[in-house]
Amino acid sequence: MPSHLLKIKTLDTFSFHSITEKVQSFIRDGNIKEGLLVVSGQHTTTALIVNEMEERLLMDIKRWLFHLAPAGIGYMHDDLHLRKNIPADEPRNAHAHLQALLLGNSVSIPVVDGRLAIGNYQDIIFVELDGPRERNVTLTLLIGV
Numbered sequence: 687m688p689s690h691l692l693k694i695k696t697l698d699t700f701s702f703h704s705i706t707e708k709v710q711s712f713i714r715d716g717n718i719k720e721g722l723l724v725v726s727g728q729h730t731t732t733a734l735i736v737n738e739m740e741e742r743l744l745m746d747i748k749r750w751l752f753h754l755a756p757a758g759i760g761y762m763h764d765d766l767h768l769r770k771n772i773p774a775d776e777p778r779n780a781h782a783h784l785q786a787l788l789l790g791n792s793v794s795i796p797v798v799d800g801r802l803a804i805g806n807y808q809d810i811i812f813v814e815l816d817g818p819r820e821r822n823v824t825l826t827l828l829i830g831v
Contacts, residue, residue: 690716690825696817700748703812704739705823709795710802712825719800722828726792731782731816733789734823739809751815755784782816789813797827 690712694703709725712718727734737743758764761780766772793810796803804810812823 688827692823692825694812694814694821694823696814696819696821698814699817701814701817702739702744702747703814704809705812706802706804706809709810709825713797713800713802716827717800718797718827721797723795723797723802724792724824724826724828725795725810726824726826727812728822728824729819730791731779731786732791732821733786733813733815734791734793735789735811735813736793736795736804736808737811738807739811740807751785751788752781754788755781757781777816779816785815794828 692705692708694705696703705725709723713723725734737747758778758781761778761784762768763780763783764778766776766778769776795810802810812821814821
């Protein structure tokens with residue numbers, strides 16, 4: 687079981703989702719003892735981070751992102767009438783693309799003795815920046831036994 691696809695259904699425009707337990711289940715079910723696991727998002731308006739899943743910190747992260755890349759300030763990507771071959775329901779989401787660039791789209795995590803080698807307060811967090819949608823995250827074991 688060198689790879690696996692996680693499906694995540696988000697319910698809000700912006701949200702945080704701990705996927706740590708799902709990733710650990712992949713490790714356990716695959717009987718993976720050692721290795722390097724890459725967790726990678728398949729979307730340009732989502733992000734993956736390793737951080738503390740603490741409510742007030744998450745509020746700070748959201749505030750920081752919306753300060754650096756606020757919605758609706760005249761991004762060229764949002765000039766939908768100038769873009770070709772886009773769906774009728776295309777969102778104005780340039781801010782979500784820019785926020786994703788700030789956070790990143792993948793994390794690499796060591797697996798040691800059959801467990802994710804992350805700290806006590808660390809979670810693997812999927813960040814929805816342009817939902818709600820069904821999203822995909824790929825888990826790929828690069829090196830391992």
